[in-house]
Amino acid sequence: MADVKAILAGKYPAKAHARRVVEWMRAKNPGVSGVLYLEGQKTRMIEDNDETQPFRQRRFFYYLTGCALPDSYFTYDIDNDKSTLFIPPIEPESVIWSGLPLSVDEALSLYDVDQVLTTDQVASTIAHPHSSSAVWAIANQVSDHITFLEFNEKDFSLLKLAIEECRVIKDEYEVALTRHANDISTIAHTAVLKAVKHAKNERELEAIFIAKSISHGAREQAYHSIVASGTAAATLHYLKNSEPLTGKLNLLLDAGAEYDCYASDITRTFPINGRFSSESRAIYDIVLQMQNVCTNMLKEGVIWDAVHLTAHEIAIEGLLKLGILQGDKEDILKTRTSVAFFPHGLGHYLGMDTHDTGGHPNYEDKDSIFRYLRVRGPLPAGAIITVEPGIYFCRFIIEPYLTDPVHAAYINFDVLNKFWEVGGVRIEDNILITKDGYENLTTAVKDVTKMEELINGS
Structure with a gap:
């Protein structure tokens, strides 16, 4: 039997999952390139109340990040094999209530990604993709302020299917x-x-x-x-x-x-x-x-x-x-x-x-x-x-x-x-x-x- 404690001392294998998903997508569409784009679940308030609802991370997002933080984003540059996690920046007024959030350096040490930025950089980062590039996202899981205007191709179906199928076989x-x-x-x-x-x-x-x-x-x-x-x-x-x-x-x-x-x-x-x-x-x-x-x-x-x-x-x-x-x-x-x-x-x-x-x-x-x-x-x-x-x-x-x-x-x-x-x-x-x-x-x-x-x- 495998040593569970030793295995879990490492990082959740998010990068391997991203590569596996791309491999599955290319088996269906050999021309797949560009950027995978995912959003984590948002913080939501209880109706008529100033408390937040219990949080449950989106599973598609978690599979490629291992990150359970709310209000986060993720991109994976397929051609350059580069993953980027975007986490919420520090809001000084919230620290008194909730304490210091996870820092960029801490997130980089915890998660199996190549780069960590803050969420105020998401829009500007994806606004300058490679020429003739495509973006692969999940329908109804893209925020209104994200437009994908600079991408030549936008697909909102294949990524979800790929993650669903890849999740069947566990590492x-x-x-x-x-x-x-x-x-x-x-x-x-x-x-x-x-x-x-x-x-x-x-x-x-x-x-x-x-x-x-x-x-x-x-x-x-x-x-x-x-x-x-x-x-x-x-x-x-x-x-x-x-x-x-x-x-x-x-x-x-x-x-x-x-x-x-x-x-x-x-x-x-x-x-x-x-x-x-x-x-x-x-x-x-x-x-x-x-x-x-x-x-x-x-x-x-x-x-x-x-x-x-x-x-x-x-x-x-x-x-x-x-x-x-x-x-x-x-x-x-x-x-x-x-x-x-x-x-x-x-x-x-x-x-x-x-x-x-x-x-x-x-x-x-x-x-x-x-x-x-x-x-x-x-x-x-x-x-x-x-x-x-x-x-x-x-x-x-x-x-x-x-x-x-x-x-x-x-x-x-x-x-x-x-x-x-x-x-x-x-x-x-x-x-x-x-x-x-x-x-x-x-x-x-x-x-x-x-x-x-x-x-x-x-």
């Missing part, structure tokens, strides 16, 4: 960031496990997760946590996180810390009282088998659609053994009846965004088993993908299947009635694809015996 530094985010999230997940038996409601557990993340260096969350107890676990993107835990079987915790703009995304499902019910354990074992088999299929070039289909086949086999489904396995798969219990895709790319770029989903797919699959096609080495199978007992989703004679023939309603209180079970890990296999970056406990020991304090 060593990006993998280290994701691994570290996972390590912090594992600490936070473990803390929730240890607290769940004595907690009164979902919000207590969300607070524990966030507190542990922040105390270990991850101030931001990759997404709003899902802390779903009982039947609420059947809601895929549950939002309340405030309901009481009393009398409920399980807790589904889908939560991940973000570290230096890179996400983790981990889900665990466990018994609130420290012991799975027989129904909950049966579903958990099926989902764990789905995850283990599918993860073991992963390597460079594997077709993600086929892995997802395998997850459905295992779900069908498991639900047939329990008697929830009935009939022939192949017929059930053909009619897509299993979608009633596993309605989402097996996973998604992970990076600076939780649902990261480059997956090429097809949400218009007529085939319901693939419609919500966020990644389609072969997986490249260097991609990080989540593997998150689940089985859910959501009345809103399942009951229409029970009134459809085609699907209803394959569902045993009497057996199904025993499982509604299970809610839903999902298990999710973050997997790095390699040439010959994979590496699981997630170490949070999912073994039933170990989970129950942690919950019971034994």
